[in-house]
Each structure stands twice: as C-alpha cells, then as structure tokens.
Amino acid sequence: MQGLDDMTNRGAALKAIVAYSAPLEFNMQAAGWIAVVSHWLIERFPDSGLAAEWAALSSVELGLPLETPSQLKRTFAEQKIDERLRWLAGLPTKAALRAMAMPQEVNKESAETGRREVKLSLTSRAVVDPARIEALRELSSPEFDLTKLIRLCEEMNLAFATESYLSMAMLTRAIVDHVPPIFGKNTFAEVASNYGGATLKRELTNLNTTLRNIADLHLHSQIRRKEVLPTITQVDASNSLDVLLAEIIIKLSGDR
Template sequence: MQGLDDMTQRGAGLKEAIAAYSAPLEFNMQAAGWISVVSHWLMETFPDSGLAADWAALSSIELGLPTQAPSSFQRGLARDRIDEHLRWLANLPTKAALRAMTMPQQVNKESVETGRREVKLSLTSRAVVDPARIEALRELSSPEFDLAKLIRLCEEMNLAFATESYLSMAMLTRAIVDHVPPLFGKNTFAEVASNYGGATLKREFTNLHTTSRNIADLHLHSKIRRKEVLPTITQVDASNSLDVLLAEIIGILTP
C-alpha cells in the first residue's frame, strides 16, 4: 500500500523522540502534524471510505499542557496512544479490503453485476455493542419485560456498523432509547435522563436523549435536498453511552 510505510515511520519516530521533549508544546505540534498528514493521506488514498473519520476518532496524542513539564505518566500515556495509532495503521490493509467488500454500494453493485436478487456479505468487524452485553441480556429472565426486541436492536446495530450503514445506526440508537424507559419505571427517556442515577449516569443518558436523538431526527425527518452530505461514524457513534445504558439495564434485571 503506497505511502503506508512513510506514515508508520513518522509515528514510530515520534514515539522514539518522546523522552527528548522537555516541554509539551513542540511534541504536541509534531503529534498534531502527524495526525493531520495521515488524515489527508487517508482521504486521498481511500476517498468516501470513512477511514479518515475513524482515524480522527482515535484518542488524542499529547504530553500535557504546553507550559508544564511532562510527567512520566504523561510520557507513558503519549507512548501508549502512539502505539494505538500504529496498530490502527498496521491493520489498515485488512480494514480497507474488508470495507471495500462491505460498503453498501459495493455490495449492491456486485449483486447487480452477477444478476442476483440477493445480497451477499463477507465481513469481519469490530462490534459497537459488546457481544458480552448482548449475551448477558439474553441470559436474563423477567416476568414483566420481554428483551427480545432490545437484543435484536443491539444485534442489528453491530450489523449496521459492519456494513457502514451509518444512517441505520443513528435510527437504531433512537429506537433503543425509545424502547427501554419502562425498564427504569419511566414512560419516556427524557424522564430517565432527568431522574435516574447519579451525575455520571445522568450525563450519559442526557447525551443519548439529546445529541443522539437530534442526530437521528435529522436523518429521519429531513427532506431531500440538492446536495446531501452523508454521516460518518464520528457523527453517529454513541457506543460508549449505549454501553452504560445496557450495563445499567443488566444491573436492574439481574436477581
């Protein structure tokens, strides 16, 4: 893959130089420059693939505040985050090949070309809803609530992510949020977000109620326009807040 070795070497050089930086400002600028260069390379090499957005969503790399001497912890954290980015680049060839095979327009094109009235998928993907959460839900039994639909919504969320069906992800997030309030003894998720749990839970649930709902509404109710800009994974990924929600549901229903 042309250019990948150069992108990787830049990151490896940045990692080796961490110990030499006595002030974070220069390092932070160098790290931001590397992130930017790789991002532009991804956009040019893999246009419309969403890979640049995935790269941008990785943890930020910095040594701390510009005027403060970095601690050993901050140096170690910066090193770990560079490793995270390097692992992502190492997996890029496989990721790019899988993405090319599973993007919705490519799947549809192959079906048309072969004269099939079927859709064929061959993919491996990260799960945005942890399979362990889904299994935990499946093992629960409640005399009041049937979890079958919630489980299926979570499974379809993973399928939507695997096929880069980001519009579906936004809508599935809203469907989950609208589906679960009775588990918390509430009629609406607005009531859950306002009245359930401590500060951390309220923050995560409020994010689901406001940001995720607004994004879903944007795509569900917007009229066709002269020019559309499709969402990226960065826009529709609410996996962290969803995991908090599912963990709380499991806690509520576990005897």
C-alpha cells in the same frame, strides 16, 4: 498499495530527525507529513472514514518553537511517530476489511454477480457487547418481552460492522424509545430525569438529548443540494447505551 511506501518513508524520515531537530523545523515537517497522508487517504479511500481515523491519532510535536526539548519530550515524539507508522502498516488489512463491509460495496458485488441477496464477509468488533445481549436473552420477565430489544441490539452490531452509521443513529433512537416501561415511565425523558444517581442520569441524559437530536437530524431532514454522511464519531453512543442495558438487566433481574 500505491502510495503507501511513500507515506511510510516520510514518517521514517521524520523519526530520523527527532533526536536533534529544533521544534519549529520538526513541528512543521510533522504537520506536513500528517497533512499529506490525510490528503492521500481522502483521495485513495473516499468516504471510508480512514482519514478521520488518521487525524484522530495523537499529535506529533516537540513543543514551542523557541524552547529546548527535553530527552523525554523527544522520546514521546518518537513514540507518536511509531504509533502512526504502525497504523500505516495495518492499513492494507484495515482497508480490505472496510471495503468488504461498506454497504455500497456489498450491494455492488451482489449486482455484478446477478444475485438477489447480499453477502457479508467481514469481521468487526461489537458496538453492543455480546455479553449484554446474552444477559438480556437469559432474562425471564412476566411483564416485558425482550425479543425486540435484543433484535435492535443485534442489528446495531450489524450496522456498525457494515459502517451503516445512519442506521446506528436510528437504532439508538429506537432503543431509547422502546424501554421506558421497564423503568415504570412513559418516555425516556422521564427515565433520564428520575432514575439513578448523578452519574447514571448524565449517561441517560446523553442518550435522551445529544444522541436523540442526532437521530432526529438524520430521520427528519429533507434532501438538500449537498449532504455529508455521519461518521462513527457522530453516532457512537456505545458507552451510554451499555450503561442503559446494564440497568435494564439489573432491573429485570430483581436486584434493584
């Protein structure tokens, strides 16, 4: 991968000076390395989210400019460099999988081979735990048919695997609008306000406010001169969604 060796060598050189470098010098070099790699990722892998992943890794620094770093602080800095070097080592595989999964690449391959279908070749973690989907599938309710809910969860995993983050936002909105009758309510706002204790209410409120607003933003905004696509950070509601699905399973299992 062109440029990767240079990015890695810069990190290795930074690691070599951890043991004796002054904080000001070290912090400037660390910030420079992180910035150079970030710029390289943006140019080499545009719209992939890899630069955002790199930026989200732990910061590398030795403390305030005039302080004398302890051995423990130097060790921590070295560990943070190692973390980023491991990330770079895994970049070729990560980039290849992401390229195969990105919607534009999937559609481009289909067009080039003259097919009228798309072919997915990818491996991805599940944003909705398969155990939750299986638990929903095993439920038998005389009042509610869970077929659509299960399908929405399955499509959420497909959207995540193909980095279809607009679809993830919309699917989250669809799920929260679909389930209120299970809790005896007409709207999800009523569910969030009246169901469970304080912690549960906080997670459900997150689905009803923050994530609903994000979905509305992408569903209803009109075309503009400049658009910026959402990242996984913006649309990921997996924690709150898992809490909601767990409560549905408890509710329909007759345990509450």
